[in-house]
Amino acid sequence: MDFRKPVGFDNDMYIEKQSEQIMKRIDEFGGKLYLEFGGKLFDDFHASRVLPGFKPDSKLQMLLKLKDHAEIVIVISAGDIESNKIRGDYGITYDSDVLRLMDSFANAGLFVGSVVITQFDGQPSAIKFKEKLENLGIKAFIQYKIEGYPYNVKKIVSDEGFGKNDYIETTRPLVVITAPGPGSGKMSACLSQLYHENARGIKAGYAKFETFPIWNLPLKHPVNLAYEAATADLNDVNMIDPYHLEAYGKTTVNYNRDVEVFPVLNAMFEKIEGVSPYKSPTDMGVNMAGYCITDDYICRKASHDEIIRRYFSALCDKKNGQKNDAAIAKIESLMNQAGISVESQRPVVKAALQRSEETGNRPAVAIELPDGTIVTGKTSDLLGSASAALLNALKAVAGIDESTLLIERKVIEPIQLLKTSILGNHNPRLHTDEVLIALTMSAVESTDAKKAFDALKSLEGSEAHATVILSQVDRDTFRKLGINLTCEPHHESKKLYHR
Numbered sequence: 001m002d003f004r005k006p007v008g009f010d011n012d013m014y015i016e017k018q019s020e021q022i023m024k025r026i027d028e029f030g031g032k033l034y035l036e037f038g039g040k041l042f043d044d045f046h047a048s049r050v051l052p053g054f055k056p057d058s059k060l061q062m063l064l065k066l067k068d069h070a071e072i073v074i075v076i077s078a079g080d081i082e083s084n085k086i087r088g089d090y091g092i093t094y095d096s097d098v099l100r101l102m103d104s105f106a107n108a109g110l111f112v113g114s115v116v117i118t119q120f121d122g123q124p125s126a127i128k129f130k131e132k133l134e135n136l137g138i139k140a141f142i143q144y145k146i147e148g149y150p151y152n153v154k155k156i157v158s159d160e161g162f163g164k165n166d167y168i169e170t171t172r173p174l175v176v177i178t179a180p181g182p183g184s185g186k187m188s189a190c191l192s193q194l195y196h197e198n199a200r201g202i203k204a205g206y207a208k209f210e211t212f213p214i215w216n217l218p219l220k221h222p223v224n225l226a227y228e229a230a231t232a233d234l235n236d237v238n239m240i241d242p243y244h245l246e247a248y249g250k251t252t253v254n255y256n257r258d259v260e261v262f263p264v265l266n267a268m269f270e271k272i273e274g275v276s277p278y279k280s281p282t283d284m285g286v287n288m289a290g291y292c293i294t295d296d297y298i299c300r301k302a303s304h305d306e307i308i309r310r311y312f313s314a315l316c317d318k319k320n321g322q323k324n325d326a327a328i329a330k331i332e333s334l335m336n337q338a339g340i341s342v343e344s345q346r347p348v349v350k351a352a353l354q355r356s357e358e359t360g361n362r363p364a365v366a367i368e369l370p371d372g373t374i375v376t377g378k379t380s381d382l383l384g385s386a387s388a389a390l391l392n393a394l395k396a397v398a399g400i401d402e403s404t405l406l407i408e409r410k411v412i413e414p415i416q417l418l419k420t421s422i423l424g425n426h427n428p429r430l431h432t433d434e435v436l437i438a439l440t441m442s443a444v445e446s447t448d449a450k451k452a453f454d455a456l457k458s459l460e461g462s463e464a465h466a467t468v469i470l471s472q473v474d475r476d477t478f479r480k481l482g483i484n485l486t487c488e489p490h491h492e493s494k495k496l497y498h499r
Contacts (some may be wrong), residue, residue, distance in 0.1 A: 005370045005461030006438045009053035009289075015062045017288035022066065022209075025286060026173050028453060029277075032197065034190040035286070037178040038210035042104050048212050049484060050226045050290065052461070058107055059209075061263070063176065070174040073104055075096050075182025076128035077184045078119050080144075087180055091472055095129050097180040102138070113170055114139035115272075118185030121145040131383040139285055140424060141166035143185065150188075150264050157271040162195035178279035191265075194272050203278060208258075208284045215252045215282050216290040221418030222303035225334050232327040244280035252282040270466045276371075305463065305484070307334055308345045313488035316469055319489040340399055346486070348465040353488075356467040357400060363492050365389035365470075367483065368463040379429070382412050386466060386474040387435040393462065394439075398448075398455035406449050409439045433478035459483055468492040 026033045041059045048056045053458070055061065085099050102112050103431050115133055117126050133140040143165040146156055147382065155161050165416035168175075168189070177186045183499050190206045197204040212227035225427055226384030242256040243262055258281040259407025265284075278284050293299055301439045311331045318328060335341065342349055351366035355376040365385040366376045377397050391406055400406070415438060416428040432439065436456075442449035469487045470478075478485040 003050055006295070006298050008293060008295035008302065009051040009292070010292045011055050011058055014054070014058060014292040015065065015287060017291060018209075018286070019064050019065045021206075021288060022062075023069075024176065024205045025114055025205065026069070026090070030203030031173050032204035033173065034177060034193050034200060034204060034206050035173045035178055036186045036190050036206070038186075038208065039212070039290070041099060041176070041178045042108075044211065045479075046226075046230055046306070047289075049309075050223050051237065051238075051293065052302050053294070053297055054289075055172075055221045060110075060291035062106075063110060064108065066174060069172055070176055071111045071170060071172040072176045073114055073116055073168060073170070073180060073189070074101055074112065075116045075118055075177055075179045075184045075189050078117050078121065078123045078130075080181075080184065081129050082123040083127045084125075090474075094184075095125075096144050100179065101178070111172070112140055113172075113175075114168060114197075116143055116166075116168060116185075116189050117142045118143045118189055119145045139169065141168050143189060146188075150261055150268075150325055152210055153264060153271060157195060157268055162258050163199075165192045167196040168193055191272070195242055196268075198272050206284070206377050207286050209286050211287060211289050213253045214257055214290040215241070215254060215285060215287060217253065217293075219253050220337060222300045222307070222338055226253075226303040226306040226310070227340050228272050229307045229331050229334050229483070232310065232314060232330040233331070235326075241280050241282045244282040247279040252280075254285075255282045257285075272357040278388040304338055304340045304345050307331065307338060307344055309484060309486050311335065311342070312465075312489075315489040316487055319469065319491070346463065348374060348463050348464065349486070351466050352465040361379075363466065363468045365464060365466045367393045367459075369393060369459070370461045375402075380430060382409065382416070383435060384427075384429045384431060384474070385432050386464075386470055386478070387432050388398050389441070389464070390432055390435065390459075390477075393459055394452040394455050397458040398451040400448050400451060404448050405453050406446070407435070411438050413422045429469060432474045436477070456481065 043056045044059060045056050048054045076094055076098050085094045087094060098115055105112050115138055117130055120126055129142045146161050148155055160276060177189050179186050194206055199251045209431055211223040217224055218240055221241060227432055228236060235419050237256040239256055241252045244250060244252045262281045266276045284371055314328045314331055314384055348366040348368045351374045352364050355364035355366060355378060356362060359378045363385045364376060364378050366373045366374055366437045367389050373396055375389060375392040377392055378386045379385045380388065391401065395402055395404060412430060415430060415434055419425040438451055439453055444452045462483045464478060464483050464485045468490050475485060
């Protein structure tokens with residue numbers, strides 16, 4: 001059986017085309033470009049899910065081709081620092097993610113020049129974070145909250161607006177402005193820099209790198225609908241770019257916030273530089289992703305899968321108090337537009353629920369392997385349902401009989417003793433990270449365990465569903481293995497506090 005994930009996107013072509021276009025923009029603006037990076041720069045898992053073949057670090061690899069020309073500036077909103085905003089995929093605060101990103105970029109060989117705290121209005125936590133950065137030897141700059149932004153152009157493009165902001169000291173022709181998440185103030189940071197560069201007589205330009213929506217795909221293409229599902233809580237809407245249609249007679253896709261703010265941006269460009277370099281929001285973008293789709297059917301199916309996953313994610317977020325009914329209703333509308341349903345699109349849901357029913361409604365997990373095979377796991381006194389399903393999936397991809405015991409009880413029980421008697425945990429069952437350690441230990445002596453361990457990478461691209469909200473550690477393990485997990489919006493217990 002072929003357990004490889006089908007590919008619909010040429011990653012190498014993408015890196016090559018994107019690099020060429022960015023260098024072209026630098027030349028067009030006289031040697032200095034502020035490039036606003038939307039989405040995740042280092043680990044764009046959304047793009048890799050909807051465009052199979054896109055590597056999560058594609059943008060990073062593209063920048064590495066330009067590393068001698070580029071420096072990175074990380075932007076974070078003072079309001080996000082003050083509110084302890086959490087990055088959902090990692091479960092860490094935005095300010096912690098700034099430090100994680102800096103380490104990741106540095107380890108990859110990219111130069112991180114500084115951190116900018118935007119929308120500053122005296123927030124105490126932001127002041128402390130700036131002090132922390134400076135104590136670590138990191139350059140930190142402040143950009144202030146501007147009353148009337150972005151519509152009061154006269155005030156924004158003045159000494160009382162952008163003029164109050166710190167000037168970010170940069171040394172390279174390509175300045176990549178990125179952030180832990182949306183709403184961090186990346187565009188404002190870029191425009192503020194254009195104001196300061198122009199005041200110093202330095203030629204500089206601005207461009208935007210957003211992978212989604214893909215401007216040269218149809219408005220209702222599933223890849224673009226999946227982007228709307230991913231940003232349902234932000235109420236982003238894909239739309240035809242009317243400015244591009246008027247200027248060039250060509251239909252392109254952008255999203256509402258960029259279209260709505262374009263006249264204001266145009267006015268800012270004119271006030272800063274005398275003339276605007278762009279006729280439409282689409283003009284501002286540098287995005288070659290649409291040219292690198294090699295199998296439209298595969299990308300359509302992957303995007304349908306993603307919409308369903310986002311639906312379950314929104315349901316679970318609501319259960320945890322993190323999303324509202326509007327976001328759920330938005331994704332339900334997108335499912336209707338795409339003509340898909342949970343039943344038609346995600347067979348692991350039915351398999352997991354059926355397995356739970358067979359075991360007295362105890363938690364269960366189902367995993368659909370890349371070849372379509374579905375295996376399940378139930379809760380036992382030794383293993384949680386996620387751990388059981390994981391071992392059963394490894395047996396399937398490694399060609400091991402399903403009745404084979406991969407980990408002996410004598411290996412599991414000492415770990416349980418450590419958890420309950422020494423570390424004080426109430427749950428003796430092994431989580432997925434613990435069961436993988438136990439499998440590694442067993443692989444030293446067991447041929448079957450070694451075969452299962454060697455098959456771990458074959459799980460990438462699998463789909464999984466749990467009948468309860470799994471623990472953070474299980475969710476993290478599945479993510480690291482490349483297994484796309486969804487959960488029913490129920491906790492295993494009725495406790496008020498869940499980890």
